[in-house]
Amino acid sequence: MSPRLSTVILPVDRWNEGGRAKWQRAEELGFHAAYTYDHLSWRSFRDGPWFGALPTLTAAATATGRLRLGTLVTSPNFRHPVTLAKELISLDDISGGRITLGIGAGGSGFDATALGGRPWTPRERADRFGEFVPLLDRLLTEGTVSQRGDFYTAEEARNLPGCVQRPRLPFAVAATGPRGLRLAARHGRAWVTTGDPKLYETGTPQQSDEAMRRQLEGLAAACAETGRDVAELDKILLTGFTPDRARPLESLDAFVDFAGRHRDLGFTEIVVHWPIPGSDFAADQAVFEKIATEAAAQFG
Numbered sequence: 001m002s003p004r005l006s007t008v009i010l011p012v013d014r015w016n017e018g019g020r021a022k023w024q025r026a027e028e029l030g031f032h033a034a035y036t037y038d039h040l041s042w043r044s045f046r047d048g049p050w051f052g053a054l055p056t057l058t059a060a061a062t063a064t065g066r067l068r069l070g071t072l073v074t075s076p077n078f079r080h081p082v083t084l085a086k087e088l089i090s091l092d093d094i095s096g097g098r099i100t101l102g103i104g105a106g107g108s109g110f111d112a113t114a115l116g117g118r119p120w121t122p123r124e125r126a127d128r129f130g131e132f133v134p135l136l137d138r139l140l141t142e143g144t145v146s147q148r149g150d151f152y153t154a155e156e157a158r159n160l161p162g163c164v165q166r167p168r169l170p171f172a173v174a175a176t177g178p179r180g181l182r183l184a185a186r187h188g189r190a191w192v193t194t195g196d197p198k199l200y201e202t203g204t205p206q207q208s209d210e211a212m213r214r215q216l217e218g219l220a221a222a223c224a225e226t227g228r229d230v231a232e233l234d235k236i237l238l239t240g241f242t243p244d245r246a247r248p249l250e251s252l253d254a255f256v257d258f259a260g261r262h263r264d265l266g267f268t269e270i271v272v273h274w275p276i277p278g279s280d281f282a283a284d285q286a287v288f289e290k291i292a293t294e295a296a297a298q299f300g
């Protein structure tokens with residue numbers, strides 16, 4: 001069985017100057033889902049155009065009819081569960097129930113300091129993530145929520161009528177450590193990884209595969225701890241951050257080999273970046289579209 005194929009479209013185009021066309025083309029090509037990053041800016045794109053994730057997804061929802069849509073990923077860096085829940089319920093309604101929330105603990109990049117604060121330590125990010133996800137879960141499933149936590153408070157936050165998807169829209173939880181994997185096991189419909197970032201520059205594909213095998217074992221252990229069958233969770237690989245990051249989009253055969261290896265590890269969805277010329281995500285558009293339309297058949 002072939003893994004599902006999805007794409008991530010970075011919000012770098014004006015909507016009427018190529019933005020809309022990419023999302024519509026993603027649907028025409030038959031992708032399972034199209035995601036976007038939820039950042040204020042990102043790495044090499046910091047000094048160029050970068051639009052907001054949720055408005056972009058709202059526009060994409062009105063421009064498409066079947067494609068699943070989502071963030072990959074949202075984080076607590078500049079979000080609050082109360083306001084995020086209201087926006088997600090609205091987005092789920094506008095899309096007719098096609099939204100997946102990818103969510104992670106965040107990092108130490110531009111988002112971490114844009115509001116004027118200092119970057120959180122890894123432990124502080126994990127602490128906030130551990131409070132953010134359960135509160136957001138409640139906000140999306142209960143009509144009225146009051147909760148006072150160490151980092152986030154809700155006072156009679158009302159979210160009627162709730163999500164179109166019941167009991168709420170699905171979470172795809174990005175995590176590699178034990179605390180994050182437990183959140184994925186408890187609250188996720190899916191789990192997301194980019195691999196092991198320590199192997200990005202100097203690792204080998206074999207080392208990367210082994211690291212992801214250990215992550216999958218950690219997810220299985222977290223599910224067993226919570227009494228959940230790990231098979232219930234989709235396993236999503238966001239490509240572009242492994243040692244062989246460029247190879248999957250070099251050719252159809254290269255992608256089928258890459259996807260097959262990761263399918264055998266246990267991944268059920270592979271996400272590739274929509275090509276952006278002159279960037280880390282440069283690729284041949286024709287090859288990209290051939291992968292989108294022909295890769296599934298190669299798995300039989």
